[in-house]
Amino acid sequence: MKKTVQKKHPVKKTLRVIGTAVAALFAIVVFYLAVVIGQPTPEAIMEMNPASPSQPLLQAQLPDKIYDENDIPKLLYTYPTPIMRLSLCTDIAFIEGQSYDVAYEGAFARVCEMTYQSMDGGTLHLKTIYPKRAFSLIDLKGYTLSPMLGYSLLHLNAVRMDGTNTIRFHVEGEEALYLFTMPKEYLESAPSLLKLCQLEIPLS
Numbered sequence: 001m002k003k004t005v006q007k008k009h010p011v012k013k014t015l016r017v018i019g020t021a022v023a024a025l026f027a028i029v030v031f032y033l034a035v036v037i038g039q040p041t042p043e044a045i046m047e048m049n050p051a052s053p054s055q056p057l058l059q060a061q062l063p064d065k066i067y068d069e070n071d072i073p074k075l076l077y078t079y080p081t082p083i084m085r086l087s088l089c090t091d092i093a094f095i096e097g098q099s100y101d102v103a104y105e106g107a108f109a110r111v112c113e114m115t116y117q118s119m120d121g122g123t124l125h126l127k128t129i130y131p132k133r134a135f136s137l138i139d140l141k142g143y144t145l146s147p148m149l150g151y152s153l154l155h156l157n158a159v160r161m162d163g164t165n166t167i168r169f170h171v172e173g174e175e176a177l178y179l180f181t182m183p184k185e186y187l188e189s190a191p192s193l194l195k196l197c198q199l200e201i202p203l204s
Contacts, residue, residue: 079130082202132173
């Protein structure tokens, strides 16, 4: 008795592709409205994206800086959300990490930055911004929005912006904004580099 092999329906595959493209386009539209069309006033931001009780603003903390990747947990002591870092890789070296506060909405937002260097000397810069509504803390100077779709960062659809010498990818996570900046000549290897990103969970 012959087994019947069910073929994947081409329509389902097409719909899946369209759905992915729409989700990526939606991410770009949201980012464009929140960031690129001018910087809204704090009052407007509060109306569009009111403060969540689960994401209160912070009291000031002294900045902290590390030069050893093994010390990343130290930055998590005062950080309220997961921070983005690169997974261990033999051809990428950790340079430094830092956590610091920025005045925001009458209190403080918190930023964590990680800097790495590839074997050919290129700098990879990762940034985590808390709270996730703090779009105004993203520096747009020298960057233009790219219409290119299909990038994924932390399993989320990423928005790409192009600078003179660098490209930057952005996603809005559940608790923070995540940015990854790399040299423009790394564009072809960007998807592979984005896959190296992971979240380090705050210590309980």
